[in-house]
Amino acid sequence: KPTTSFTIPDLPADFTFNFTVVAVTGGGRGDVSNEVQVNTIVGSPESPVAPNTGVDTPKTTSMLTLTLTKPSNRNGAIGSVLLFVAQLTGEQVASKVDFANAVAMPYSEESRTETLIYVAAQFDYDNFPNTFVLGDNMMYGGYRNQPLIAGTRY
Numbered sequence: 115k116p117t118t119s120f121t122i123p124d125l126p127a128d129f130t131f132n133f134t135v136v137a138v139t140g141g142g143r144g145d146v147s148n149e150v151q152v153n154t155i156v157g158s159p160e161s162p163v164a165p166n167t168g169v170d171t172p173k174t175t176s177m178l179t180l181t182l183t184k185p186s187n188r189n190g191a192i193g194s195v196l197l198f199v200a201q202l203t204g205e206q207v208a209s210k211v212d213f214a215n216a217v218a219m220p221y222s223e224e225s226r227t228e229t230l231i232y233v234a235a236q237f238d239y240d241n242f243p244n245t246f247v248l249g250d251n252m253m254y255g256g257y258r259n260q261p262l263i264a265g266t267r268y
Contacts (some may be wrong), residue, residue: 125202127190128156154189164242165197165246176261177249178268184242196256199248201230202267221260 125131131152139142139207163183185195196218200211211231221232234248236255249262 127154127188128152134220134263142241159189159204160186162195177247178249178262180246182242182246184239184244187239188264195237195242196233196238197235197237197246197248197254199232199234199260199268201232201263220257233257234261 131154133152135147162185165180165182165253166180167180170222182197183190198213198216198218200213204209213231216231218233221230221234232258234254234257235246236244238255248258248259248268249261251261
């Protein structure tokens with residue numbers, strides 16, 4: 115029997131698809147094949163775009179406006195997004211902060227180590243903002259957006 119393959123590109127993640135085949139000739143339609151069900155997988159979210167502060171080295175007063183880019187949900191549905199903040203000490207370089215292994219914790223001076231990493235906000239994916247004022251002391255998804263410390267690097 116001859117075999118033909120067909121690729122359907124760009125199927126969304128976390129969906130179920132059912133496929134059947136029907137042969138058609140000048141004499142009409144043939145019988146329908148058995149149905150095959152395929153579930154597309156959910157992958158890890160893609161790396162988000164870093165927030166933009168509009169300045170090279172943010173040394174702030176108590177607040178800083180961030181421009182945010184909504185993360186892609188092409189690998190599966192995203193329920194919420196956490197905004198992590200690192201308060202740098204000494205000559206620490208922001209690019210060396212280990213956000214990948216950071217634990218989602220609210221701000222706390224007691225949890226302070228060399229670098230204080232905390233969650234300033236949690237956003238529902240469907241209500242993700244384009245801009246966000248970091249340090250406004252409001253609650254976002256159960257996390258306090260702690261006022262920033264003037265002259266401190268973040």
